Amino acid sequence: MVVATPTPLLRRGKKKTAAFGVPTIDLSDDKSIASEMIVKACEDYGFFKVVNHGVPKKVIARMEREAVDFFSRPVSEKGRAGPAAPFGYGSKSIGFNGDKGDLEYILLEANPLSLSQRAKNFSNDPSTFSLVTNDYVSAVRKLSCDILELVAEGLWIEDNSIFSKLISNSHNDSCFRVNHYPPFIAPNSNHNRDDDEDELNNNHWDLSPNPSKSRVGFGEHTDPQILTILRSNDVSGLQIYTHDGFWIPVPPDPNEFFVFVGDSFQALTNGRFTSVRHRVESINSWTSRMSMMYFAAPALDAWISAPPQINNIITTNIYRPFKWGDFKQIVYSLRLADSRLDYFKNHTQS
Ligand SMILES: C=C1C[C@]23C[C@@]1(O)CC[C@H]2[C@@]12CC[C@H](O)[C@@](C)(C(=O)O1)[C@H]2[C@@H]3C(=O)O
Ligand SMILES: O=C(O)CCC(=O)C(=O)O
Numbered sequence: 001m002v003v004a005t006p007t008p009l010l011r012r013g014k015k016k017t018a019a020f021g022v023p024t025i026d027l028s029d030d031k032s033i034a035s036e037m038i039v040k041a042c043e044d045y046g047f048f049k050v051v052n053h054g055v056p057k058k059v060i061a062r063m064e065r066e067a068v069d070f071f072s073r074p075v076s077e078k079g080r081a082g083p084a085a086p087f088g089y090g091s092k093s094i095g096f097n098g099d100k101g102d103l104e105y106i107l108l109e110a111n112p113l114s115l116s117q118r119a120k121n122f123s124n125d126p127s128t129f130s131l132v133t134n135d136y137v138s139a140v141r142k143l144s145c146d147i148l149e150l151v152a153e154g155l156w157i158e159d160n161s162i163f164s165k166l167i168s169n170s171h172n173d174s175c176f177r178v179n180h181y182p183p184f185i186a187p188n189s190n191h192n193r194d195d196d197e198d199e200l201n202n203n204h205w206d207l208s209p210n211p212s213k214s215r216v217g218f219g220e221h222t223d224p225q226i227l228t229i230l231r232s233n234d235v236s237g238l239q240i241y242t243h244d245g246f247w248i249p250v251p252p253d254p255n256e257f258f259v260f261v262g263d264s265f266q267a268l269t270n271g272r273f274t275s276v277r278h279r280v281e282s283i284n285s286w287t288s289r290m291s292m293m294y295f296a297a298p299a300l301d302a303w304i305s306a307p308p309q310i311n312n313i314i315t316t317n318i319y320r321p322f323k324w325g326d327f328k329q330i331v332y333s334l335r336l337a338d339s340r341l342d343y344f345k346n347h348t349q350s
């Protein structure tokens with residue numbers, strides 16, 4: 001595993017960016033090693049990559065194919081699966097409060113019933129779409145549970161299912177999103193189109209010169225859930241924000257998964273882990289970026305509160321216990337970039 005300290009690489013205007021070695025956890029390693037490394041990555045960055053994750057390549061490839069097929073449809077057809085409210089097909093608008101991004105997306109509830117009910121909006125072969133999506137979601141849910149069990153072990157909590165049971169609960173409120181970012185070529189760039197690029201439908205995207213060198217794909221934010229499991233194709237754009245104030249580009253890796261600590265995990269660990277701010281900037285590419293995120297969330301009536309075992313050093317609770325459903329309401333009343341956990345801080349905290 002490489003965990004390098006971020007070192008400044010390039011500066012653009014006032015924006016600080018840097019390169020670093022993404023903490024990488026090999027899930028085939030000895031459990032005690034993997035669990036210790038995951039806890040360290042969650043504390044240092046709230047972000048890491050997992051390899052030897054056990055999700056079959058075929059499951060990923062079939063999900064990707066379904067999503068490519070959907071995004072390749074004519075705009076008028078895709079529009080019938082929207083607007084996202086919040087579930088469904090969305091284009092350029094994110095959430096209900098005016099956030100915009102250069103992307104189109106599918107947002108779905110990750111439970112089998114809802115997936116099968118919505119499948120007809122996304123495919124001419126709904127039963128295959130729902131089967132493939134279910135297989136993908138089940139595989140990444142299992143991966144989330146494995147990671148959460150390792151976290152509990154790394155924190156020396158006796159009940160290693162203390163976190164995983166929140167998302168394996170049959171009423172879990174997890175969701176699944178596929179984002180599709182159009183190609184972007186900055187003006188005056190010498191970027192050449194590769195012949196072998198398997199380009200997704202781009203007939204409705206504006207590829208004319210843009211005055212800036214990059215475009216906002218998905219604005220900066222933290223994910224509200226417990227964990228996010230992300231897989232993308234080979235096109236870059238994802239950046240994470242580190243504690244020392246750097247935006248770090250994350251090199252894509254289509255065979256592996258990236259894991260993000262979400263706000264609810266920050267609260268469940270009484271601030272020992274921090275949810276990682278991240279964003280997507282479209283940077284020179286003739287091909288589109290496609291990413292798939294599984295957002296692991298508990299049931300709406302589940303309490304988010306740090307177990308006493310977390311508090312072996314700091315004994316004050318930073319956050320008031322809250323129900324996931326109440327937190328979600330606040331989340332949807334706010335903008336993408338807002339710090340929503342602040343609403344649940346104990347009054348004694350500054
Ligand atoms: C602007 C918004 C979109 C979002 C809900 C919110 O009000 C603030 C958080 C956003 C976010 C970010 C992570 C996930 O992509 C997401 C599904 C989530 O749970 O919170 C989105 C929400 C969304 O796009 O509906
Ligand atoms: O598309 C990506 O790579 C990340 C998107 C994201 O952060 C989100 O959908 O919450």
Ligand SMILES: [Fe+2]
Pocket residue numbers: 221222223278
């Ligand atoms: Fe996110």
